Amino acid sequence: MPIHKEKPVLDCPFRETLDVLEGKWKFAIIHSLLHHGTLRFKNLERDVAGITSRMLIKELKLLQVHGIVLRRPYPTVPPTVEYSLTECGRSLEPVIEAIQAWGVQNRAALAAKIN
Amino acid sequence: MPIHKEKPVLDCPFRETLDVLEGKWKFAIIHSLLHHGTLRFKNLERDVAGITSRMLIKELKLLQVHGIVLRRPYPTVPPTVEYSLTECGRSLEPVIEAIQAWGVQNRAALAAKIN
DNA sequence: CCGCATCCAACAAGATACTG
DNA sequence: CAGTATCTTGTTGGATGCGG
Numbered sequence: 001m002p003i004h005k006e007k008p009v010l011d012c013p014f015r016e017t018l019d020v021l022e023g024k025w026k027f028a029i030i031h032s033l034l035h036h037g038t039l040r041f042k043n044l045e046r047d048v049a050g051i052t053s054r055m056l057i058k059e060l061k062l063l064q065v066h067g068i069v070l071r072r073p074y075p076t077v078p079p080t081v082e083y084s085l086t087e088c089g090r091s092l093e094p095v096i097e098a099i100q101a102w103g104v105q106n107r108a109a110l111a112a113k114i115n
Numbered sequence: 116m117p118i119h120k121e122k123p124v125l126d127c128p129f130r131e132t133l134d135v136l137e138g139k140w141k142f143a144i145i146h147s148l149l150h151h152g153t154l155r156f157k158n159l160e161r162d163v164a165g166i167t168s169r170m171l172i173k174e175l176k177l178l179q180v181h182g183i184v185l186r187r188p189y190p191t192v193p194p195t196v197e198y199s200l201t202e203c204g205r206s207l208e209p210v211i212e213a214i215q216a217w218g219v220q221n222r223a224a225l226a227a228k229i230n
Numbered sequence: 231c232c233g234c235a236t237c238c239a240a241c242a243a244g245a246t247a248c249t250g
Numbered sequence: 251c252a253g254t255a256t257c258t259t260g261t262t263g264g265a266t267g268c269g270g
Contacts, residue, residue, distance in 0.1 A: 013215060015164070017215075017221070018142055024243075027133055053254095055244080076251095099129060099132050102210055103132035104128045155232090167262095192270090196233090
């Protein structure tokens, strides 16, 4: 059990957003869900290259709590669970797109420097 | 000394960008430098609320290596060092702006839900 | 003032094996 | 398939002290 720790809770929308999206995987998860719409747990795990099921579960739970991800379990055998973005989650699209665009642009800039 | 570990180096501009910006402080540092243009080390440390000088140095070094931050030391006594964004660093402005915008919008959405 | 080094505790993340 | 449990490793970050 982690010790309770007072977070100063900066009154700053920028830092609040960073708190919600902190960690190594959240951007990648949101990116994948934006692209695919809805994914089952296993497919999401395959799409987010390198993640383990342990971390995926953890991150998905946090994203659920913040109202960014929606979890839909079906009472089938074997179990089926689908994950998708909420409307709030989809409103992160400009952020994801900006990161994607910078990645493409930056890669081009690096390639140009070599020549 | 950390053991050297092969990174699979995903051929994906999005994940490459995440690698460059990973960690707890890089977005906040870039945000501050975008806002202020140029800052001395001490002022940057004050502006990035909560960071320690140890972490600030670490993050700045990584950002330098990736060509995002420029370090300008002056041979004065006591020493003066100014940090600013390179052109490549300034090209991250859309990313920072998108995060900022989402923070503002999301805070408004949360406030609306309470009423 | 700027930056680095060391020791150390707390936590995040990885690997692996396992259950309903 | 979806999710858990446990063990191990790595990173974060505080405290402190030192050198240019």
